[in-house]
Amino acid sequence: LAKTTQPISMDSYEGQEVNITCSHNNIATNDYITWYQQFPSQGPRFIIQGYKTKVTNEVASLFIPADRKSSTLSLPRVSLSDTAVYYCLVGDNNNNDMRFGAGTRLTVKP
Protein backbone atom coordinates (compact mmCIF):
# COMPACT_ATOMS: atom_id res chain seq x y z
CA LEU A 1 0.00 0.00 0.00
CA ALA A 2 1.30 3.43 -0.88
CA LYS A 3 2.18 5.62 2.09
CA THR A 4 0.55 9.03 2.18
CA THR A 5 1.80 12.28 3.67
CA GLN A 6 -0.44 15.23 4.51
CA PRO A 7 0.01 18.45 6.48
CA ILE A 8 -0.91 17.95 10.12
CA SER A 9 -3.08 21.04 10.29
CA MET A 10 -4.39 23.98 8.28
CA ASP A 11 -6.31 27.12 9.13
CA SER A 12 -8.70 28.99 6.89
CA TYR A 13 -11.46 31.56 7.04
CA GLU A 14 -15.09 31.29 6.08
CA GLY A 15 -15.72 31.78 2.40
CA GLN A 16 -12.19 30.89 1.30
CA GLU A 17 -11.19 28.01 -0.93
CA VAL A 18 -9.10 25.41 0.86
CA ASN A 19 -6.65 23.10 -0.87
CA ILE A 20 -5.20 20.13 1.02
CA THR A 21 -2.40 18.29 -0.72
CA CYS A 22 -1.48 14.67 -0.13
CA SER A 23 1.79 13.08 -1.28
CA HIS A 24 1.82 9.44 -2.35
CA ASN A 25 5.11 8.94 -4.15
CA ASN A 26 4.82 5.15 -4.28
CA ILE A 27 1.34 4.99 -5.76
CA ALA A 28 0.82 1.89 -7.90
CA THR A 29 -0.77 1.70 -11.33
CA ASN A 30 -4.05 0.25 -10.06
CA ASP A 31 -4.33 2.49 -7.01
CA TYR A 32 -7.18 4.92 -6.50
CA ILE A 33 -7.15 7.96 -4.23
CA THR A 34 -9.94 8.51 -1.74
CA TRP A 35 -10.60 11.30 0.74
CA TYR A 36 -12.66 11.04 3.91
CA GLN A 37 -13.83 13.70 6.38
CA GLN A 38 -14.25 13.13 10.10
CA PHE A 39 -15.96 15.30 12.68
CA PRO A 40 -15.25 14.82 16.39
CA SER A 41 -16.90 11.76 17.89
CA GLN A 42 -18.24 10.61 14.53
CA GLY A 43 -17.12 8.05 11.98
CA PRO A 44 -15.34 9.19 8.81
CA ARG A 45 -17.48 10.16 5.84
CA PHE A 46 -16.57 9.63 2.18
CA ILE A 47 -15.89 12.85 0.28
CA ILE A 48 -14.47 11.97 -3.11
CA GLN A 49 -12.48 9.37 -5.04
CA GLY A 50 -10.41 9.61 -8.20
CA TYR A 51 -7.81 7.93 -10.37
CA LYS A 52 -6.41 10.70 -12.56
CA THR A 53 -6.98 14.30 -13.73
CA LYS A 54 -9.93 15.95 -12.03
CA VAL A 55 -13.03 14.73 -10.27
CA THR A 56 -15.76 17.02 -8.98
CA ASN A 57 -18.86 16.37 -6.94
CA GLU A 58 -21.28 18.51 -5.00
CA VAL A 59 -18.92 19.08 -2.08
CA ALA A 60 -15.35 19.00 -3.39
CA SER A 61 -12.95 18.63 -6.27
CA LEU A 62 -9.97 16.31 -6.49
CA PHE A 63 -7.02 17.24 -8.65
CA ILE A 64 -4.53 14.54 -9.62
CA PRO A 65 -1.49 15.43 -11.76
CA ALA A 66 -0.29 13.19 -14.55
CA ASP A 67 2.39 11.47 -12.46
CA ARG A 68 -0.22 10.75 -9.72
CA LYS A 69 2.40 11.16 -6.99
CA SER A 70 0.21 13.67 -5.22
CA SER A 71 -3.39 14.79 -5.11
CA THR A 72 -5.16 17.92 -3.92
CA LEU A 73 -8.55 18.07 -2.28
CA SER A 74 -10.21 21.39 -2.97
CA LEU A 75 -13.06 22.65 -0.80
CA PRO A 76 -14.75 25.72 -2.28
CA ARG A 77 -15.98 28.49 0.01
CA VAL A 78 -15.56 26.72 3.32
CA SER A 79 -17.82 27.37 6.27
CA LEU A 80 -17.35 26.81 10.00
CA SER A 81 -19.00 23.41 9.62
CA ASP A 82 -16.12 22.24 7.41
CA THR A 83 -13.87 22.20 10.47
CA ALA A 84 -12.85 18.54 10.61
CA VAL A 85 -10.02 16.09 10.00
CA TYR A 86 -9.47 15.14 6.37
CA TYR A 87 -7.84 11.84 5.43
CA CYS A 88 -6.20 10.87 2.15
CA LEU A 89 -6.06 7.15 1.36
CA VAL A 90 -4.53 5.24 -1.53
CA GLY A 91 -5.23 1.64 -2.55
CA ASP A 92 -6.61 -0.74 -5.14
CA ASN A 93 -9.49 -3.16 -5.07
CA ASN A 94 -7.23 -5.98 -3.91
CA ASN A 95 -6.81 -4.06 -0.67
CA ASN A 96 -9.49 -4.19 1.95
CA ASP A 97 -7.15 -2.58 4.44
CA MET A 98 -8.05 1.09 4.52
CA ARG A 99 -4.91 2.80 5.83
CA PHE A 100 -5.86 6.07 7.50
CA GLY A 101 -2.91 8.23 8.47
CA ALA A 102 -3.12 11.02 11.00
CA GLY A 103 -5.01 13.22 8.54
CA THR A 104 -5.11 17.00 8.20
CA ARG A 105 -6.96 18.94 10.86
CA LEU A 106 -8.69 21.85 9.13
CA THR A 107 -9.90 24.72 11.29
CA VAL A 108 -12.19 27.26 9.66
CA LYS A 109 -12.38 30.57 11.47
CA PRO A 110 -15.09 33.24 11.24
Place this chain on the structure above:
Amino acid sequence: ETGVTQSPTHLIKTRGQQVTLRCSSQSGHNTVSWYQQALGQGPQFIFQYYREEENGRGNFPPRFSGLQFPNYSSELNVNALELDDSALYLCASSRSGGFQETQYFGPGTRLLVL
Protein backbone atom coordinates in the same frame (compact mmCIF):
# COMPACT_ATOMS: atom_id res chain seq x y z
CA GLU B 1 -26.93 9.51 8.61
CA THR B 2 -25.29 6.46 7.03
CA GLY B 3 -27.74 3.82 8.19
CA VAL B 4 -24.95 2.05 10.09
CA THR B 5 -25.68 1.70 13.79
CA GLN B 6 -23.45 0.60 16.63
CA SER B 7 -24.12 -0.42 20.19
CA PRO B 8 -23.44 0.44 22.87
CA THR B 9 -22.40 4.06 22.42
CA HIS B 10 -20.16 4.04 25.48
CA LEU B 11 -18.71 1.29 27.63
CA ILE B 12 -16.46 1.09 30.66
CA LYS B 13 -14.59 -2.13 31.43
CA THR B 14 -11.72 -3.17 33.64
CA ARG B 15 -8.46 -4.74 32.58
CA GLY B 16 -8.76 -8.45 31.85
CA GLN B 17 -12.46 -8.37 31.06
CA GLN B 18 -14.05 -9.23 27.74
CA VAL B 19 -16.24 -6.99 25.61
CA THR B 20 -18.59 -7.44 22.65
CA LEU B 21 -19.43 -4.55 20.37
CA ARG B 22 -22.21 -4.71 17.79
CA CYS B 23 -22.75 -3.21 14.37
CA SER B 24 -25.76 -3.19 12.10
CA SER B 25 -24.81 -2.53 8.50
CA GLN B 26 -26.60 -0.47 5.90
CA SER B 27 -29.29 -2.24 3.91
CA GLY B 28 -27.88 -3.99 0.85
CA HIS B 29 -24.32 -4.11 2.19
CA ASN B 30 -22.62 -7.47 2.68
CA THR B 31 -19.25 -6.28 3.97
CA VAL B 32 -18.34 -4.93 7.39
CA SER B 33 -14.98 -3.56 8.48
CA TRP B 34 -13.90 -2.72 12.01
CA TYR B 35 -11.46 0.00 13.05
CA GLN B 36 -9.87 1.16 16.27
CA GLN B 37 -9.28 4.88 16.68
CA ALA B 38 -7.16 6.09 19.57
CA LEU B 39 -7.44 9.69 20.63
CA GLY B 40 -5.81 12.05 18.14
CA GLN B 41 -5.03 9.32 15.62
CA GLY B 42 -6.57 8.03 12.45
CA PRO B 43 -8.63 4.83 12.42
CA GLN B 44 -6.60 1.60 12.35
CA PHE B 45 -7.99 -1.35 10.41
CA ILE B 46 -8.76 -4.38 12.59
CA PHE B 47 -10.45 -6.77 10.13
CA GLN B 48 -13.11 -7.08 7.47
CA TYR B 49 -15.93 -9.58 7.01
CA TYR B 50 -17.44 -10.35 3.63
CA ARG B 51 -20.45 -12.64 3.49
CA GLU B 52 -19.75 -14.05 6.95
CA GLU B 53 -16.07 -14.85 6.25
CA GLU B 54 -13.03 -12.90 7.45
CA ASN B 55 -11.65 -11.09 4.41
CA GLY B 56 -8.50 -9.45 5.69
CA ARG B 57 -6.96 -8.52 8.99
CA GLY B 58 -4.79 -5.71 10.23
CA ASN B 59 -2.02 -5.86 12.78
CA PHE B 60 -4.11 -6.80 15.80
CA PRO B 61 -3.61 -9.79 18.13
CA PRO B 62 -5.92 -12.83 18.10
CA ARG B 63 -7.75 -11.60 21.20
CA PHE B 64 -9.55 -9.31 18.74
CA SER B 65 -12.08 -11.51 16.98
CA GLY B 66 -15.24 -11.02 15.04
CA LEU B 67 -18.37 -12.50 13.58
CA GLN B 68 -20.68 -11.60 10.77
CA PHE B 69 -24.22 -12.93 10.76
CA PRO B 70 -26.48 -13.96 7.86
CA ASN B 71 -28.18 -10.56 7.99
CA TYR B 72 -24.67 -9.04 7.64
CA SER B 73 -24.67 -7.47 11.07
CA SER B 74 -21.43 -7.98 12.92
CA GLU B 75 -19.76 -8.28 16.31
CA LEU B 76 -16.29 -7.36 17.49
CA ASN B 77 -15.07 -9.28 20.53
CA VAL B 78 -12.04 -8.30 22.53
CA ASN B 79 -10.73 -10.64 25.21
CA ALA B 80 -8.34 -9.93 28.05
CA LEU B 81 -8.78 -6.18 27.79
CA GLU B 82 -5.72 -3.99 28.23
CA LEU B 83 -5.55 -0.30 29.10
CA ASP B 84 -4.36 0.48 25.56
CA ASP B 85 -7.59 -0.94 24.15
CA SER B 86 -9.31 2.26 25.27
CA ALA B 87 -10.43 3.85 22.01
CA LEU B 88 -13.30 4.62 19.68
CA TYR B 89 -14.30 1.47 17.80
CA LEU B 90 -15.81 2.11 14.40
CA CYS B 91 -17.55 -0.21 12.04
CA ALA B 92 -18.14 0.51 8.38
CA SER B 93 -20.30 -1.28 5.87
CA SER B 94 -19.93 -1.40 2.10
CA ARG B 95 -21.47 -3.17 -0.88
CA SER B 96 -18.43 -5.38 -1.17
CA GLY B 97 -14.82 -5.57 -0.06
CA GLY B 98 -12.13 -3.68 -1.88
CA PHE B 99 -10.71 -0.20 -1.68
CA GLN B 100 -12.88 1.38 -4.36
CA GLU B 101 -16.11 0.69 -2.53
CA THR B 102 -17.28 3.56 -0.38
CA GLN B 103 -17.35 2.65 3.27
CA TYR B 104 -20.19 3.99 5.40
CA PHE B 105 -19.18 4.42 9.00
CA GLY B 106 -21.26 4.17 12.12
CA PRO B 107 -20.96 6.64 15.00
CA GLY B 108 -18.66 4.33 16.96
CA THR B 109 -18.50 2.81 20.41
CA ARG B 110 -16.24 4.54 22.89
CA LEU B 111 -14.55 1.99 25.13
CA LEU B 112 -12.73 2.93 28.29
CA VAL B 113 -10.62 0.28 30.01
CA LEU B 114 -9.70 1.00 33.62
